[in-house]
Amino acid sequence: MTLPTRDTRVTYPDGALATTAVVLHVAPAGGDRLAIVTDVTSFHPVDAAWPDQPADAGVMRANGSELPIRDAVVAATDGVELHLGGDIPVRKGTEGWAFLVAHLVDADASVAEGDEVEIEADASVRDALSIGHTACHVASLALNRALAGSWSKPARTDALGDPDFDGIAIATSRIEPNGSVDTYRLNKSLRRSGFDTTAVAADALEDLTGTVEAVLAEWAASGAAVQIDRDGDGLTDRRHWVCELPGGTARIPCGGTHAHSLADLGRVQVRFATGDDAGTPVLVMRTTADPQR
Known part of the structure; x- marks a missing residue:
């Protein structure tokens, strides 16, 4: 053939x-x-x-x-x-x-x-994964904002201009129905880049959760529109997730599917845990959306 x-x-x-x-x-x-x-x-x-x-x-x-x-x-x-x-x-x-x-x-x-x-x-499966993927993006941006003061050196910035902890430290990301699980490596390279890992130590996670969720609540309440911009209709043509967040437009390269608005996510919660990956400390963020249907 x-x-x-x-x-x-x-x-x-x-x-x-x-x-x-x-x-x-x-x-x-x-x-x-x-x-x-x-x-x-x-x-x-x-x-x-x-x-x-x-x-x-x-x-x-x-x-x-x-x-x-x-x-x-x-x-x-x-x-x-x-x-x-x-x-x-x-x-x-x-x-x-x-x-x-x-x-x-x-x-x-x-x-x-x-x-x-x-x-x-299947519409219901697509919808749940799309909500999970959009929740993943906004949670990563909210995490970056919450950790913005934890850098002692200039770091590359994210779509909103905050130091990009998510982009620099990410090891794995998994989209789930109405949520996601992201794992970040807290290795020597990250510390040499100027990040203070005490900001994500076990005794700091309760405060971190509150800060991230407060940002997410503000963004979800805004009902910010989400769209996918793409250069063409081919599989490899570049695509971007674009969201009109309060205070600025976020634009992130992404090939996935997404909700149409942050209002579709309902309440977004995060849970953090520390762990170990072959001797390297890791931070795990589990994000869960509660869509209003």
């Missing part, structure tokens, strides 16, 4: 749940799965390079059958071979490569190149 030469067109950044598409490529995906690549999709995939947001849940309708989409991953091809997820050998956007969304379905699915299919993501 001919492999695609252009990136998959994606409609999920605009909030689309469903689309009609043409199958461009079908390939074994290992085990009992097939990878279905289409020209366009409304289905958000997981990206192996930064797998913070899980894939959408949903279905593909083809030839009179409704096929559960078991997973969706970013794939890539140089025109010779299709590479899935963590097997992609190059960075996204590498010249001469097409970057694609591969929908993983059961191996006995009756789908062929050239078929017209309908792809539909």
Whole structure:
């Protein structure tokens, strides 16, 4: 089968749940799965390079059958071979490569190149993950603001001009339904950069929680609008999360899905804990939104 030469067109950044598409490529995906690549999709995939947001849940309708989409991953091809997820050998956007969304379905699915299919993501799953991702962004900005006085040296700044603790110390981020879990490494490099780690010591976390939640309450009460700005409709075209927060506009590179307004989040709470990762102290922030529906 001919492999695609252009990136998959994606409609999920605009909030689309469903689309009609043409199958461009079908390939074994290992085990009992097939990878279905289409020209366009409304289905958000997981990206192996930064797998913070899980894939959408949903279905593909083809030839009179409704096929559960078991997973969706970013794939890539140089025109010779299709590479899935963590097997992609190059960075996204590498010249001469097409970057694609591969929908993983059961191996006995009756789908062929050239078929017209309908792809539909589950609205409730998308909504919960979108709220979780937006909550993650505002919580990281609120954390940066709360820790702004803990730097003794100039540090790179975030989208609101505060020292970017989140961007500098982040180790992992995981988006969950209506929330997120972020882990920060409190290593020697961070301390050499001028950050006072006593600000995130166990006995300081109660005060930190109160400060962060106060900022989040102000921002959520503003009902600030959220939008996704993008340079194009291809999978690798640059996209930004943009939020009109009180006192300034935040603009953060992001390929995920999001709520339309901070009013959708309801009350946002954070919980902090300290821990250890192979000998390195870490701070864990769990963010939870309580959407008003």
